[in-house]
Structure formats: structure tokens, C-alpha cells
Amino acid sequence: MAPRTKSPKDAIALLTADHAAVRELLGELEKAAMKHGKEAETLLDTIEAELKIHTTIEEEIFYPAFREAASRKDDTKLYYEAVEEHHVVDMVLPKMDKGEVGSPEFAAKAKVLKDLVEHHAGEEEKEMFPRARKLMDKDELTALGEQLARRKKDLKAEDGQTADKDDEEA
Numbered sequence: 001m002a003p004r005t006k007s008p009k010d011a012i013a014l015l016t017a018d019h020a021a022v023r024e025l026l027g028e029l030e031k032a033a034m035k036h037g038k039e040a041e042t043l044l045d046t047i048e049a050e051l052k053i054h055t056t057i058e059e060e061i062f063y064p065a066f067r068e069a070a071s072r073k074d075d076t077k078l079y080y081e082a083v084e085e086h087h088v089v090d091m092v093l094p095k096m097d098k099g100e101v102g103s104p105e106f107a108a109k110a111k112v113l114k115d116l117v118e119h120h121a122g123e124e125e126k127e128m129f130p131r132a133r134k135l136m137d138k139d140e141l142t143a144l145g146e147q148l149a150r151r152k153k154d155l156k157a158e159d160g161q162t163a164d165k166d167d168e169e170a
């Protein structure tokens with residue numbers, strides 16, 4: 001088993017890394033929410049963009065592959081639950097009003113968004129991803145990972161994001 005120099009991330013590693021990044025941003029937003037100023041606004045923009053890209057690549061690529069591979073009723077149920085939870089996130093995000101930054105209302109919304117995303121990402125990591133590892137083989141997951149990475153790159157480009165964000169405007 002010779003270690004390869006640059007092995008691409010498989011689908012689950014890629015999605016899990018996305019989750020970790022968004023969790024961290026949501027933690028920062030929770031802390032910044034009660035303070036006035038640009039920090040919470042900038043965080044919210046980043047979180048929105050990251051969530052949009054992540055849920056899009058899941059809905060376009062990963063979820064359909066999971067559904068296709070799903071062999072048990074429970075797996076199909078995981079698929080539908082995940083899609084519905086994305087819809088809930090889509091409903092909550094537009095309610096995050098930047099004009100409210102620094103208020104208890106905004107802090108409450110930031111907390112609800114964080115709990116919601118953490119619950120959803122947690123279910124994927126604890127239930128859907130382990131099942132996906134059983135339902136799909138290593139090569140399939142690697143190929144899917146490549147597809148996800150490509151689509152993610154395109155979406156970032158469309159969104160005007162560069163690979164590294166260095167907007168330092170505080």
C-alpha cells in the first residue's frame with residue numbers, strides 16, 4: 001500500500017471538510033452576532049455562499065448518487081429527509097437580516113441557523129455518509145469526489161469567489 005502523492009478527496013471526505021468549515025464559520029457568527037459592525041455581515045455572506053455551493057453539489061451530484069445506490073427503505077428515507085432539511089435552511093437564510101446585526105433577534109437567528117445546519121450535517125455524517133460508504137465502492141466515491149470538486153470550482157467562479165478568500169476589510 002504505497003501512499004500516493006496527491007490522492008483526490010473522495011466524495012465523503014470532501015463533503016465532511018465542507019461541514020467542518022461551515023461549522024467553524026457558524027461558531028464565529030454566533031460570537032459576532034451581538035456585536036455591531038461588519039464582522040457578522042461578512043461572516044453571513046461567506047456562510048451563505050458556502051452553504052449555497054455545498055447544498056447545490058449535494059443536491060445535483062451526491063444525493064442522486066446515494067438515492068441510486070440506496071437499497072433499503074431507510075436509505076431512501078435519509079435522502080428525502082436531507083432534501084427537506086436543505087429546504088428549511090433555504091427558508092431560514094433569507095430571514096437573516098443584516099440590518100439586525102448586533103441585536104438579540106439577529107443573535108437568535110444565528111443560533112437557530114447554526115443548530116439547524118449542525119443537526120443536518122450531523123445526520124449526514126452519522127447516518128447517510130456511513131451508509132454511502134457501504135453502498136458505493138471506493139472508486140465510485142473517488143469519482144464522485146472529483147465531480148463534486150469540479151462543480152464546486154465552477155460554482156465558486158460563477159459566484160465570483162476566488163480559491164482563497166482574502167477580502168480583508170474590517
Ligand SMILES: [Fe+2]
Nearest residue numbers: 055058082124
Ligand atoms: Fe446536506
Ligand SMILES: [Fe+2]
Nearest residue numbers: 015058121124
Ligand atoms: Fe452536507
